[in-house]
Amino acid sequence: MDRSPATIYLAEQRGITQADQSYRSWHTFNYGDYQNPHREAPGALRAFNEDTLAGGQRMVHQAAEAADIMLLPLVGGITVELYSGKPRRYVEAGTLLVVNLSEGEKYTVENPFEADLVSYLHVVVSRAIFKTGLELHTFDLRQHSNGMLKLAELDNGYQFLIGKFDGRAEYSQILDGPFKNSFIFIIDGVFEVQNRLLHARDGLLLTQMQEFDFEALAHNSIILLLNLS
Structure with missing residues (x-):
């Protein structure tokens, strides 16, 4: 039996923040007022949230430290506005937006x-070396079935990957370079x-690993990997 160090975070046990019916956020790790001694985020990861916004609603966030903010729509699309003079960006499903923010910046x-209703992943990873800018990464999972597609990477910081798999498809993920920890999140399927x-x-x-295996148990299952140093 596999004895690799591992911690499971069940969907129904996530923390939640909500504002009436306009905004709801599910937190896999500690975030804002949700604090649990067993939910500390690993390494440079600061937040891994699934957010929903009702029609016409908006939320203002502020970076607590220099960080990369990753926004990945799951249902519908979102408009993202920065307070540093950059143009508003529309981000739809099939696109990842990475925003580099300094401490205190709002978005x-x-x-x-x-x-x-729109739904999106809202991921925050701290960045030791600050840079400004934003990146849009478009992808089509239909062209990358049964394999992992790298969406974003920061040297010695993180790798962000996504994959769509047929039922019973198997895959072996190798962590190279400084990456020895991986947070796996299931978007759809089993x-x-x-x-x-x-x-x-x-x-x-999964912590302190160089390789791990997984198998999709349902057709069109989608998996995310956030590999951390």
């Missing part, structure tokens, strides 16, 4: 649709990762 996420069963929105943290 607004808005639902541009009046009648529809996976078995290192002999651990994960459903949609479940997470798994």
